[in-house]
Amino acid sequence: MNDTRQQILEILSGSMSDILARSVLSLSISWSKVDPNNLRHGDDKRLLVELEKGIRLYVRDDALQRTCMEQMQSLLTINGHTRPSPVAEPQIRVPVLTESDIVDARGIGRLVCNKLGFSGAMQIKVATAISELARNIVQYAGKGEIIITTLDGNRRGIEVVARDEGPGIADIDLVMSDRYNSRTGMGIGLKGTRNLMDEFDLKSNPDNGTEIRVRKYMD
């Protein structure tokens, strides 16, 4: 896990007292309204501006000021900006072959969410979405996998990819429209999943099967 907060503190402590370093950090956070451990695009700059104010104020020595700022810049740009997202994070692959794998997949998904600190409501939402996606595989493709990835980049969250090499969905727009109501309820399941998640991306064609990628973020 990357604890940017701690890293910032370490840099600050290099040129000021620990108490002062903590104060500077907490003030910078409250002024910039940025959580260092949850940096999004553009956040790094705002946090940096506030940190710089603190460093200017409390670090007397010019050279020390410069080094401190440089260290801070490189830390934050790596964590907030240039750093690719999502990074290769812990990933769990669950093969989906039989209907009992559906229960396993959603159980695992819920466990991951729990470990990430998702609220109870969010855990259930993600588990429900995984259940829908896994059932889709069992019912329409017969064989596939669910890949659960922890997102620890700009936004903390979880990504679920459902992949199969089945017949594919001929008319995605129709399936996802309000008119569609399959006998088995595929439309309802997918639409419901889209409503539950923050991001929903469906790719399908007869040659490669179907890939559904959904994401849910922590905030």
Next chain:
Amino acid sequence: MAERSDTFRIPIIKLHDKLIVSIQMALSDRLVMQLKDDITTRIERVNITGLIIDVSGIDVMDSYISRALRDMGLIARLMGVRTVISGLDPMIAMTLVEMGLDLKGVSSALNLETAIELLDRKPAKTRGKGGTV
């Protein structure tokens, strides 16, 4: 897991004139289908007027499970039995609503006790005309 769900069944208890089903586990599709069959068979065999499905132990309710529960209620109604679902987790209720799912045709109760109370009332009045049982 697969083996267990092959042999395992959800118990259905008869209490006076009601059937009580208490789901205390993660539902696999097979278990759901099995339950649907079992309930239908039991309704046919025993003389009851109400069915209570307690879902307080359910882990997740996706479109398939919610639809199956609704189907069970509708089937039971066709056979003259009223169905009440009790003990739904608030977070699951929220998830259902956000997905755009409902349990139309089936009543809800906060707990087993109120579910029994609800079934013990006189059957519904028809709205408007005041027609009674």
Next chain:
Amino acid sequence: MTTDTQQLQTELGDLKTRLKRQGESLEFLQIISKTFVSLSLNDKAAICDTFNSMVSSFMDARKSATLLISADGDGYDVVSRQGVSDPEKLSGSEASELWRWVISERIARFVDGEDMGRRCPSLTEVFPAGFACVPIDIREQPVGLIVLADKVNGTEFSGEELEFMSAAAGIVAVTLTNAESHATQESLIRSVEQQAKEAQRVAAEREQALEELDQKLEIIERQRFAIQELSTPVLQLWDNVLALPVIGVVDTRRSAEIMERLLAEITEKQVRFVILDITGVEVVDTRTADHFIKVIKAAELLGSTCILTGIRPAVAQTLIEIGVDLSSISTLRNMQEGLKECLRRMRDLKSGDVEEI
């Protein structure tokens, strides 16, 4: 022969006296240095006073003065004196000329009355018989001089005595130097201490300010949370009746919060009825309406009946115009009506009439 012997004897006597005197001088110089070391004087005036009185008493001079070049470098200050009644004559501009001339030679000397009368007539009154003087040098730089005059025994200043004075001047120069550096050091230490203290004070103040700010922020955060809690309070209005008066803007995040809290409370308190009062909601759009409908549906899934009250005229109009269907939801005028309705339904439940299952 006799005269020769007498002469020799006299010379011998003189020599003995001079030797004795020299011994005394050395001894005295030692005393002076000891005095300065043991007293560890750091004040210029105190040093000059001590020095002046010691030298003049050793030399048996009735008049003595120690002068230091003034801070501006132009004149001379009389730092210490003995037997000199009018010191201003010694620090006058005419006298200053004389002192400059005297110390420019950098040696101890005697200036007789005649020479002085020519160069500085104003001093004739002070030192009618002339004076002996010796410059005080610090690191080759003259900083002042000692003036001695009017010996008690009336004799003139001998070369040995002048030498003694030079030596004494050397000692006082060292002492003055030490005092000076000590003073610099002291002031340096003081200023460093002062700076450190100031820095500590400033740091402490800043830290305190920061801490106070932190505390304030925490309080604000707590208050914000409290206000948020207050703005969507879930009230137990009656046995089996919860009320949720919603005030202000209902956005996605807030509606999710409201929903979670209300549903959790319903399950926890196991209440049959919920009154969702939106008197405090000024603006309702499709999304807000959608949120309310979701809350109501979810509550119903749990087995609780939800009643919507307090729809403002403008809100009602908007809802119809944007085509939101609230027909499946019981809506009533205000919270009282809502509560009445809840009580009525509860009575019906007890009496056994059920509207709908």
